Amino acid sequence: MTTHHPKVSKIRQRSILLIALLLAVVATACDDFYTDSLPTPDIAQPTPANVREGDPATVIETAAREALAAQLSIAPADSTKILFEHATWTERSPGCYPAPASITGAYLIPGYRLLMQHDGIFYEYNADQGLGTGALCESTFQLIPAEPAYSIVVPQYSNASESTDYDVIHIVRSEEEVAEFNSTFGDIAQIGVDEIEFPEEVLVGGWVEASPNPDVVRAYLSAEGTSIIIEVQIPEEFEEQANDDWSQIWALVDATEPDSIYEFLVVE
Structure with missing residues (x-):
């Protein structure tokens, strides 16, 4: 048979009252929190x-x-x-x-x-x-027809130094410009001309903050009409490995003007 000491009973009663008071304070705080939250939209x-x-x-x-x-x-x-x-x-x-x-x-x-x-x-x-x-x-x-240019570009990823300018967009419109690029940026890539139909196509290259193996999705004129957006995306088979490392990307684009401005955009 268990007996209850009067002092123990009083301590338990006080403990219960204290817990009830704490719960009331928490509930009031929660009410204040939700009261200050964003209003329910109409x-x-x-x-x-x-x-x-x-x-x-x-x-x-x-x-x-x-x-x-x-x-x-x-x-x-x-x-x-x-x-x-x-x-x-x-x-x-x-x-x-x-x-x-x-x-x-x-x-x-x-x-x-x-x-x-x-x-x-x-x-x-x-x-x-x-x-x-x-x-x-x-x-x-x-929409402007575009396709990846992996088959005509041999990237030299391992030689890309910390001084690489990731903001530069390279635009190649002729065989002369290909030769100039290869001599100036040989540490970045070597470009061939076998599959480029100048002047119908333009080779556009740059860096995107996406890896591995980003692919060209599409190209289109921006809503403002000021630049041509080239969208790139990580292929489904590499989604689990996707990260924000920099990768080199090249695209063949046609139906553009000589003074076109190009931008690469990574899409989910």
Whole structure:
């Protein structure tokens, strides 16, 4: 049989009261923490007048074709659908969807993104989930044919010194420029000319902060029209080994102007 000493009982009661008090303080602190957190964004719902019935992909494609036809003076059927996907517009990533004037703070607008193409130019159309309100984005981009140039370049990775200028983009447009490059930058790479069709193609080389074996994905004119972006990516078979070490990358690009500016961009 167990007996309870009066002093022990009082100590236990005090301990229980102390624990309860601590829990109350923690709960109050948590309340204050969440009170000071970011406000819950408003979810904008379309007005009944802007709601259309039907399959979203079909309704939005029709609207985008009509908008493109009006802007480019072409027939609605002349453009090509490339991509249709769900999207959510926010005050931080509004896309080109016009946010409701009634919303002044954080907001979410569930909707859709449609990518169309005409005459080599890509156009984006954004809409909300009501399907009756949408916008054709002003920014466009034009894909420029490009391919990796590994077969004509022999990189000398082991000889790349700490003084290598990673910001320099090398642009080679003729056999004379190939010879000049090989004599000036022999410690970086040796370029052959067998597979380059000058002046139709341009050999563009530089360094990217991605390894191993980055590959050219695509090239396109920037939205501002000021430079040609060459996207590179680590192939799937090397994803587990991917790191931020510098690698040399070369691409053959055509359909560019003599004064074009080139930039390499690593994509996930």
